[in-house]
Every structure is written in C-alpha cells, then in structure tokens.
Amino acid sequence: MRDLAGGHNLQTIMHRARTGTPHLFSGVIAVGIAASILFAGRMIAIHLEHKTLHAVAPRVFQVKNQGLAFQRTAAHARDVLPLYGSSELLSPAWETAGVFFRTAPTGFQASPVGKVGTTPLIMLQELGGLGDDLREKKIAISLSAVWFVVSDINQYSYDANFSLFAASELMFGNALDLELKRDIADRMLQFPGTMKKNPLLGFALRRLASGGPLDRIIFCALWPLGKVQNAILDLQDHFAAVIYIRNGPKSSSSLHPQELDWPSLITKASEKASASQRGTVSGTDQQMATRRSEAWFLQQLGGARQWTDLELLLRVLTKLHARPLLLSMPMDGQFYDQFGISRSIRESYYNKMRALAQRYNFELVEFEEHDEDAPFLVHRVPQIKRVASPHLTAKGWMFYDRVLDDFFHGRVPRS
Amino acid sequence: MSWIGARPALWRALLILYYLAVIAGLIAIYGRGDFSTPPFVYQGF
Numbered sequence: 001m002r003d004l005a006g007g008h009n010l011q012t013i014m015h016r017a018r019t020g021t022p023h024l025f026s027g028v029i030a031v032g033i034a035a036s037i038l039f040a041g042r043m044i045a046i047h048l049e050h051k052t053l054h055a056v057a058p059r060v061f062q063v064k065n066q067g068l069a070f071q072r073t074a075a076h077a078r079d080v081l082p083l084y085g086s087s088e089l090l091s092p093a094w095e096t097a098g099v100f101f102r103t104a105p106t107g108f109q110a111s112p113v114g115k116v117g118t119t120p121l122i123m124l125q126e127l128g129g130l131g132d133d134l135r136e137k138k139i140a141i142s143l144s145a146v147w148f149v150v151s152d153i154n155q156y157s158y159d160a161n162f163s164l165f166a167a168s169e170l171m172f173g174n175a176l177d178l179e180l181k182r183d184i185a186d187r188m189l190q191f192p193g194t195m196k197k198n199p200l201l202g203f204a205l206r207r208l209a210s211g212g213p214l215d216r217i218i219f220c221a222l223w224p225l226g227k228v229q230n231a232i233l234d235l236q237d238h239f240a241a242v243i244y245i246r247n248g249p250k251s252s253s254s255l256h257p258q259e260l261d262w263p264s265l266i267t268k269a270s271e272k273a274s275a276s277q278r279g280t281v282s283g284t285d286q287q288m289a290t291r292r293s294e295a296w297f298l299q300q301l302g303g304a305r306q307w308t309d310l311e312l313l314l315r316v317l318t319k320l321h322a323r324p325l326l327l328s329m330p331m332d333g334q335f336y337d338q339f340g341i342s343r344s345i346r347e348s349y350y351n352k353m354r355a356l357a358q359r360y361n362f363e364l365v366e367f368e369e370h371d372e373d374a375p376f377l378v379h380r381v382p383q384i385k386r387v388a389s390p391h392l393t394a395k396g397w398m399f400y401d402r403v404l405d406d407f408f409h410g411r412v413p414r415s
Numbered sequence: 416m417s418w419i420g421a422r423p424a425l426w427r428a429l430l431i432l433y434y435l436a437v438i439a440g441l442i443a444i445y446g447r448g449d450f451s452t453p454p455f456v457y458q459g460f
Contacts, residue, residue, distance in 0.1 A: 026427055030434030034442075066450040159453045236448025243447075 038235060045238035048245050049073045053080065055249035057111040058102040060089050063244045065115055066163045067237040068129050074111040075133040081408050083110045084126070085142030086118040088329070088391050091378075095269055095397035097404055105258035108408050110140075117157035119147055120309040121187060124316045128184070129166035131175030134322040140404055143310070143328045144390035145349060149297065152305040155193050162194040165233040168201055171208070172226030176319055178208070178216070184312055185209040200229060260405070266398050273375035273393035291340035301348055307356070314360040325407045326364040327400060328353055329390060333372035334379070346371060365403050365415045370396070 064070040074080045089112040097110035185208040195202030207215040357364035370376040378391040403413040
C-alpha cells in the first residue's frame, strides 16, 4: 500500500512538473537526451579509435600530439609501444621507428608522439594526463642530449607544444599526489603565456604552487569545475579524433611478422648514412664553430633546467607505475671536438644521465659509444652549424629500432 | 485557450525539441575545440 501511495505521489509530482514548469521539465529532458547522445557518440569514437589504431599508430600528427585520445588508445594496446620524443621523430627516413615498425615485423608497432621542441616538461604533462592508463605499460622516451647543455627552453617552444587537455587532465586528474602536482605547477607557471588560454587552469596552478593550506582548500573546491572542464575537453578530443579518422587513413596497415637480420640492417643503414654525409663537412663549415671553454660546458650542464624537468618526468612515471625505457641520443662528438669540448668532459653528461636513471631504477640506453660516430647523427646545414645536432641518421635510427625491439620483447637493449 | 495550449503533450515535445536544438547549436559552435598551437620558433638547439 505504501509503495502504491509512493508511486501515486511520484506521478503527482511529475504531473505538476510537466504542467507547472514546462520549460524546466523540457530543458531537463533535453539535457538528458543530449547527454545520452554525447555518451553514445563518445563510445562510438573510442570504438573507431581502437579499430583504426594500427593505421594511425605509426603516424605523427597534430591531434595525436595535442590530444590524448590516440595516445590513450596506444597505451591500451598490447602490441603498440608508445615512443615519446621530439623533432627526430619527424625524420623522413624509413628507418624512423614509426615507419620501420608499421607492419609490426616483430609483433609490435611503435607509436611516436612529439614534434619540434617537445621536451620533458611537455612529455610529463601528456603522460601524467594519461594517468592510470600507463600502469605497467612499456613506453620509450627519446631524449636529446643538446637539451641538457642549454639553460632553458623558451616560451615559444613551450607554447608550440602545450596541450591544454593534457595539462588539465594532469592537474585535475587523480593519478598524481598534490606534492608532485605542486612541483609541476611551479615549473609550468614559468611559462605564463599558456595560462592566458585557460584562466581556470592558471588559477588552479597558482593555488597549487603556493602550497598554503587555504590555497589547497581553494584548489580542492575548484576540483569539480576542473573535472567538468576535462569532460568537455575529452569530448572535443574524441570529436577531433573522429574527424581525423574520417579524413585520414581509410584502412588498417597490414601487419605481418618478419625475421629481422639486425646486423645486415645496421650495415645497410650505416652505408646509407655515410653516403649521404660524404662531402658535407668542409673546412669552411668547421670554422663556424666558436670555441668554448670546458668550464663553460660544465656550467651549462649543471645549470640546464631540463634536468629538473626530466626528474619531474621520472617522478611522474614512477607514480604511474609505468615501465619506461630512456633513450638518450649521443652528444654530437664531432661538433663538440671542434667546439673545444673534449670527450672526457662530455663524459659528465653521460654520467649525470646514468646517475639520474639509476636513482629511479629505469632502463637507459645512451649510445655513448657513438659519441664520435659521425654517421650516427645528422650534421647540420651550414647556416646553423654553430649548434650541436640532435637528429638521428638512418644508422642512428636503426640502432634505436633495435633497442626498441629488445626492450619490447624483454631482452637487454643493445646499444 | 490557444490551439497549442489545448495540446500539452505536443507543447512539451516542441519545447524539448527547441532545447535540443539550442544544445546542438552550442555543440556545433564550441564542440570542435582548439587543438592548434602557435608556430614553432627555432630556439637555437
């Protein structure tokens, strides 16, 4: 009887709502229908992203770099190894990991993420934004030695890589603790230009960075608003992903296993790299390097802010329980020899990187023995020969590929 | 009483469609998001 009476009361309330406040009732129903449609659309988008993963994974493009949808799909796939790096990923050489592993010759594809100027501070935001999706996931991170001998990245470089969605997911997500978020926020606030795009994120970062108890409370009060923002950005991300899929690759890459003869592949790639470099280093080019003292080099190495950012990245990866492999491109020994920086001084870089990786118990391959291996790195065009080269040749990429293959299959990476 | 006032179910259905159209318009305007970035400026690496 009570249930019947309760049911009667509910009917009465619904009737009054329909007749008394028709706009409110209709608005609520419309919002409910729209939310259901968006939810269904999101599910369809995720299905499409998974379905086209093998066609999309080897590519590097804007929506993949700036959004998280494709990165998340790659993180979920067992046969995809995400590779985070910077401009070296854009090399046109077929030896580049994305292209080389596109047919999954040894059972996996590499999914490169990054572009010119992507540095550890950007990578940590993307990886932190993926959060728990990276738990126990193997990922590779390519580092440029040259980042660690300049004082800092500039605002333009950071702006050109900043992803609002990744940063917002990192800050309003649940994967990281407040202490780590505070340290990241402190660093992000050194690039205020990106905060103009999103006052909510800027405000939240300032509250986090200050670390005071009142600011913590304000940050927690902002949390639901941040979650709503993340939900909207997430929908926009999937929408952009669907548009890319519609206009982009129509069919999946055909995957087929293949026996790889690494020594032969490396020999061929070495010949190709040597042939393309032959005759490019002239006496005139060599004169363009201004000599510097070894003390200057050590000072640069000690003061580079990228060490801080790399350490933040390693802390994020530790917190997420990810299984990263760090690949550090060797220093451009040929350039530094001309520059007046000897091999023994350059050793400081390798030692410092090794010590940092060991502290976090992460695998590291430094390719140190290729420091003076000229065909390993692309040598700069004369106009910008005054700076060291951070790019790999076909040979360099083939060594990278072998390391990625070893890492993915659980073997000890050979450099 | 007007013609539509005498048909409350139709009135409610039209209102729901109206609000759905408003939401669809908002999604069309703001749904795409902005994944563009400023151009990169070479920084001397």
